[in-house]
Amino acid sequence: xxxxxxILSFWFGPPAESPAEFDRKMQRWFIASPDLDREIIExxxxxxxxxxxxxxxxxxxxxxxxxxxxxxxDQLTRTIFRNTARAFAGDPMAQELVIDLFDRGAHRQLDTxxxxxxxxxxxxxxxxxxxxxxxxxxxxxxxEVPPDYRPIYSMGDEQSRKYRDLIARFGRFPxxxxxxxxxxxxxxxxxxxxxxARKHPVGLRKAAGP
Numbered sequence: 001x002x003x004x005x006x007i008l009s010f011w012f013g014p015p016a017e018s019p020a021e022f023d024r025k026m027q028r029w030f031i032a033s034p035d036l037d038r039e040i041i042e043x044x045x046x047x048x049x050x051x052x053x054x055x056x057x058x059x060x061x062x063x064x065x066x067x068x069x070x071x072x073x074d075q076l077t078r079t080i081f082r083n084t085a086r087a088f089a090g091d092p093m094a095q096e097l098v099i100d101l102f103d104r105g106a107h108r109q110l111d112t113x114x115x116x117x118x119x120x121x122x123x124x125x126x127x128x129x130x131x132x133x134x135x136x137x138x139x140x141x142x143x144e145v146p147p148d149y150r151p152i153y154s155m156g157d158e159q160s161r162k163y164r165d166l167i168a169r170f171g172r173f174p175x176x177x178x179x180x181x182x183x184x185x186x187x188x189x190x191x192x193x194x195x196x197a198r199k200h201p202v203g204l205r206k207a208a209g210p
Contacts, residue, residue: 002047004059004068010043011071012113019148025113026152029075040079047072048080052089060097063106067114070094074121085180094121095130102137112145116156123160126172131164 011029016022028036050056051072059065073090081087098118101107107115119141122134138157145153166173174188175195184192 001050002044004062004065007044007047007068007071008064011068011075011117015111015113019152022113022149023152026155037079037082040076044072044076045080048077048090051093052077052086063101063109066097066101067110067118070097070118070121073097074124075117083179087179088124088176091121091124095125098122099130102133107137112141112149112153115141116153119156123156123163126167126176128164128167131160131167135160135164 013025016025047056051069056069056072059069073094077090078087081089098121101118107118110118115137119134119137122130122137125131125134135157138153138160142150142153142157163173170185170188170191172182174184174192176182177184177188
């Protein structure tokens with residue numbers, strides 16, 4: 001089993017020292033890479049299973065460990081179970097963890113890269129109120145980073161608006177329907193025809209959708 005620091009080091013590495021370096025991190029997080037996927041599956045499958053079974057709940061306490069647990073539940077799960085219903089199995093727990101974190105203001109103790117990652121579970125929520133909150137948090141975060149980083153951080157804000165509109169329109173993400181064995185409505189089928197050409201890379205690293 002990995003420890004929290006191993007998860008954090010793998011996912012975040014050292015803080016980016018330039019906008020270009022942070023952009024490379026974003027590409028690593030959100031654009032599919034067979035080599036990275038293989039490494040995640042080989043190294044962290046057991047951690048994902050343990051997290052989903054509640055066996056890593058002790059990580060909820062200390063803030064760095066909580067961040068690591070959210071990464072497992074929200075990101076690594078999407079790689080290991082891509083294109084299946086289990087890709088989203090960690091979402092309720094991840095959302096619970098970050099809502100509590102933001103409600104308590106504990107996110108103010110995190111650096112901007114970690115804060116970005118903690119907003120992602122809200123971006124993945126099929127819930128309009130949580131989508132609204134994700135948009136607010138991304139906008140706040142973008143306003144706080146140095147000006148030369150804002151174009152990169154603003155991608156989260158932009159994607160949040162797109163996802164919020166989808167939830168307002170459909171009440172769910174249509175591109176999850178196949179994995180979750182949900183029948184698509186005629187409107188959703190029409191939407192899905194050209195979704196691949198319109199989707200933004202942020203949050204879409206996993207082929208199963210956000």
